[in-house]
Amino acid sequence: MINRFFFLLFVSIVSCISIQAQGLLSEKANFSRQDTLRGSITPERQWWDLTYYHLDIKVDIDNKFISGKNTIQYKVLENQTVMQIDLQSPMKLLKAIQSGEELQIKHDGNAHFITLIDNQDIGEIKILDVYYEGHPKEAIKAPWDGGISWKKDNNENPFVASSCQGLGASVWWPCKDHMYDEVDSMTISVNVPKNLTNVSNGRLRRIDQYGDTKTYTWFVKNPINNYGVNINIGDFANFSETYDGLGGKLDLNYYVLKDNLEKAKAHFRQVPMMIESFEHWFGQYPFYADSFKLVEAPYLGMEHQSSITYGNGYKNGYLGNDLSGTGWGLKFDFIIVHEAGHEWFANNITNKDIADMWIHESFTAYSESLFLDYHYGKQAASEYIIGTRKNILNDRPLIGLYNVNHEGSSDMYYKGANMLHTLRQLIKDDNKWRKILRGLNITFYHKTVTTQQIEDYLSKETGMDLTAFFNQYLRDIRIPTLEYSIRQKTLKYKWTNIVDKFNMPIIIEIGDKKQWLHPKSEWQTYTIPSSKMLLNIDPNFYINSKKIIQ
Numbered sequence: 304m305i306n307r308f309f310f311l312l313f314v315s316i317v318s319c320i321s322i323q324a325q326g327l328l329s330e331k332a333n334f335s336r337q338d339t340l341r342g343s344i345t346p347e348r349q350w351w352d353l354t355y356y357h358l359d360i361k362v363d364i365d366n367k368f369i370s371g372k373n374t375i376q377y378k379v380l381e382n383q384t385v386m387q388i389d390l391q392s393p394m395k396l397l398k399a400i401q402s403g404e405e406l407q408i409k410h411d412g413n414a415h416f417i418t419l420i421d422n423q424d425i426g427e428i429k430i431l432d433v434y435y436e437g438h439p440k441e442a443i444k445a446p447w448d449g450g451i452s453w454k455k456d457n458n459e460n461p462f463v464a465s466s467c468q469g470l471g472a473s474v475w476w477p478c479k480d481h482m483y484d485e486v487d488s489m490t491i492s493v494n495v496p497k498n499l500t501n502v503s504n505g506r507l508r509r510i511d512q513y514g515d516t517k518t519y520t521w522f523v524k525n526p527i528n529n530y531g532v533n534i535n536i537g538d539f540a541n542f543s544e545t546y547d548g549l550g551g552k553l554d555l556n557y558y559v560l561k562d563n564l565e566k567a568k569a570h571f572r573q574v575p576m577m578i579e580s581f582e583h584w585f586g587q588y589p590f591y592a593d594s595f596k597l598v599e600a601p602y603l604g605m606e607h608q609s610s611i612t613y614g615n616g617y618k619n620g621y622l623g624n625d626l627s628g629t630g631w632g633l634k635f636d637f638i639i640v641h642e643a644g645h646e647w648f649a650n651n652i653t654n655k656d657i658a659d660m661w662i663h664e665s666f667t668a669y670s671e672s673l674f675l676d677y678h679y680g681k682q683a684a685s686e687y688i689i690g691t692r693k694n695i696l697n698d699r700p701l702i703g704l705y706n707v708n709h710e711g712s713s714d715m716y717y718k719g720a721n722m723l724h725t726l727r728q729l730i731k732d733d734n735k736w737r738k739i740l741r742g743l744n745i746t747f748y749h750k751t752v753t754t755q756q757i758e759d760y761l762s763k764e765t766g767m768d769l770t771a772f773f774n775q776y777l778r779d780i781r782i783p784t785l786e787y788s789i790r791q792k793t794l795k796y797k798w799t800n801i802v803d804k805f806n807m808p809i810i811i812e813i814g815d816k817k818q819w820l821h822p823k824s825e826w827q828t829y830t831i832p833s834s835k836m837l838l839n840i841d842p843n844f845y846i847n848s849k850k851i852i853q
Contacts, residue, residue, distance in 0.1 A: 334707040340387070340414040341471065342657065342708030344483055347387035347416055351377040353486040354428065358476055361494040361516075362501075362536060364461045367453050369394075370436035371494075373477050377431070379423045386417045386431070389473035389480035394437035396477055401431045413473060439475040442466060445602035450474055454601035456538060456560050461499060463536040464600040464612060469657065469710060472529035483655040483751050485526040494518040495536050502535040502558045504610045505593045523609070524592040526749045528653050531608035535598045540564045546575050546595075549587040553578065554594040563599065563617065570617045571597060573639050580677035581647060581670065586741040589651035589748065597639070604638040606645030606667075613638055627690030631675055631683050644670035647744055655751045658703035660710045661777065662757055665701070665719020672724065681733075688724050689842050691717040697780045702754060712780075721845035722776040728843050729772075729807065730765055739764045771805040776845075783807065784847040785822060789838065794829040798822045800847070810841035817841075 339345075353375070360371030375388075390396045391413045399406045399417045409416040423429065440450035449470030454462040465475055473480040490508070493501040497517045505523035512518075539558040546553040555574055559567040574597060582588060588595065593609040600612035603622075615622060615638035625632030648666035669688070676684035699712035701719055712718075730736050742764060747756070754777070762769045775783060779802050787796040794813070798805060801824060808821045814836045820829065840848050 334704075334709070337412045337414070338707040338709070340411065341389065341480065343706035344481060345387055345414075346383070347385050348479060348481060348484070350379070350381035350383040350423075351386060351429075352380055353479055353484050354378055355488055355490075356478070356486050357490040357492070358532070359490075359492040360476070362463065362534065364453070364463060364496065364499075364536070367438055367441065367451070368436070369439055369451075369475060372432050372434045375431045375433065375479075377429055379425050379427045379429060382423055382425060384419045384423060386419060387479070388415045388417060388433055388477050389413055389471070390415060390435055390477040391440065391471065391474045394435055394439055394473075394475065394477075397434045397436060399431060399433045401429070415477075433477045435477050440470075442602070446605045452601045456601075457562060458538065460538040461496075461536060462538075462560070462601045463534070464602065465533045465535075466600075466602060466605045466612070468530045468605065469708075471708075472532055476532070478529050480529055482528060482653060482657060485528050485653060485749075485751060487526050489523040489527055489532070490520060491523070491532065491534075492518050492520045493534055493536070498538070499536050500539045500541075500558070502539065502596065502598045502610060504532060504608055525590050525608075527608050528650065528751075531606070531650055533605070533607035533610055533612065535600060535610070535612065537599070539599070542568060544575070546578055548578060548591075549582045550591040553588060553591055556594055556596045557598075558596065559599040566617050567599070570636065571639075573636055574643070576678060577635075577640050577643050577674060580674045581644060583677055584670070584673045584737055584740055585647040586744045589646060589744065595643075595646075597643075604642045606642045606649050608646065608650040611639075611642045611646075613642070615639070626694060627687045628693065629686045629690040631679070631687040631690070632671075634679060634683075635671075635674060637671070640671055640674050641667060644674075651744055651749060652747045653751045655753055656705050657708050657710055658705045659752075659754045660703070661701040661715035661719050662752065662754065664715040665723060668716040668720035669723045672720065685724075685843055688717075688720055692721055692845065695721070697782065700780060701777045718776065718845070724843060725776075725807075725845045726761070726765075726769075726772070728810070728841065729767065735765075771802055772807060774802045775805050775807075778802075782845070782847045784849055785809065785840065786849045786851055787838065788851050789831070789834050789836070792831055792834050794831050794838065795826050796820060796822050796829070797826045798824055799849075807844075809844045809846065812839040812841070813837070 355376035357374040396415045402421050404420055407418045442450035442452045445452045446466035449467045452464050456462045467474050471480045472478050491503040494516050495501050497515050501519040503521040505521045508520045508522045540561045541558050543556045557571055590609045596610045597613050600614045603614045605612045619636050620633045621637040644667040649663035654662045672684040672688040675687050695714050695718045701711040701715045703709040703711040727736050758773050781800040784800045786799050806823050808819050811820055
């Protein structure tokens with residue numbers, strides 16, 4: 304029997320992890336015009352394609368104030384003259400300038416519609432400067448509610464960081480805040496007090512001193528999603544190493560609070576282990592040109608592209624706890640493995656609509672077990688992922704509602720991971736499964752995708768029609784249940800709690816013999832040597848079972 308204190312602690316932790324890095328996982332009954340403007344590809348968004356940003360800002364830490372501009376370069380796809388730029392209140396979009404002319408802005412909540420004067424000729428590359436300022440939303444419990452964390456370290460130095468998944472990057476900077484269009488490259492210039500360092504995405508280009516301040520300029524060469532852009536300001540120490548990976552020499556850089564330097568040097572030895580295991584399973588790290596950074600943050604952590612934030616206290620597990628309850632979760636630092644796994648699923652392969660966020664979280668939650676598989680073996684991986692099933696709620700489908708910035712259930716983590724683990728069993732060939740996972744990251748390299756694209760790819764590469772399989776696990780909250788009876792040397796069995804045409808085979812063990820069964824929604828029979836034999840269902844399949852008396 305579990306100790307009540309630890310039980311309550313575990314429940315609290317599970318409640319947190321079920322929305323790790325998420326801002327909008329709670330159900331919402333009604334949607335507003337603002338939800339549609341935020342969540343859909345509006346006419347004022349679709350006519351132009353992002354090519355480059357230069358975010359150039361000053362962070363006034365004492366006043367919790369950000370000011371500056373974003374230079375937006377874009378390619379004209381259609382002859383239109385009204386552009387939507389997103390910036391959330393209480394931030395203020397001050398002005399927009401193109402070709403030296405200040406433009407008219409119509410403000411509609413968090414969406415701002417700029418009327419352009421220049422001809423917008425198809426195929427032309429244009430530039431727009433938008434100026435802004437304000438007190439961005441303060442993150443009270445980052446990363447779950449999102450915004451800017453204005454904290455201090457143990458030496459009373461400022462310790463500031465952004466986190467905005469779900470809530471949106473427009474909570475602190477003006478942008479085209481929709482997942483479907485990733486900017487091709489980006490420069491990030493951040494002015495901070497000269498005794499502090501700002502770490503952002505990509506590689507550090509230069510440091511310029513202006514009086515008692517310094518501006519750190521970072522360049523991101525690869526496409527990046529908006530919520531992956533970050534600032535991290537603190538009294539950091541920096542150390543680095545080089546990993547000899549599939550793409551050549553990969554620079555690994557670490558920025559940590561100075562008091563934690565020695566601790567970090569020891570604990571972050573897990574990073575090369577993580578890279579090695581994920582390059583094995585998923586293929587080449589997607590951002591060699593931008594390096595890999597792990598940056599200490601004043602909150603638990605987030606998957607900011609090439610600039611992963613870390614706040615797990617230099618402990619294995621999730622804040623020192625094993626979410627699987629098997630012991631295997633204490634073999635690795637959850638934040639290092641999970642958040643870095645997002646470099647492949649979220650930052651390389653990115654969902655177009657936030658309703659398909661399961662693509663990010665299911666594959667990444669599954670990556671935790673693959674890390675164990677690589678370093679500790681297949682049995683460890685299976686035990687871990689099966690152990691995480693206790694965190695599944697089956698409250699809502701994994702896919703949210705489209706075009707209103709609505710995510711699916713928090714089950715996108717461990718129900719999604721167990722769905723993928725089940726699919727691995729159906730393939731019956733781990734080398735083929737590994738090839739499929741690698742193929743995903745090649746086929747959709749630096750792309751935004753839909754659920755249908757992922758489903759179609761997996762159906763094609765597995766050689767199986769997975770339509771009903773995905774309908775069951777992504778769009779339905781019922782767990783497939785195998786009903787069975789054993790009588791007079793006959794095993795009778797069928798599926799219940801299933802969607803139409805669900806006919807997934809499973810492995811059973813009866814006596815000392817393993818056997819594939821092919822249940823349907825109607826009763827099937829199988830002859831066995833004795834009616835006294837026990838039936839065991841392979842636990843690697845995420846299903847329920849129910850023995851009935853006939």
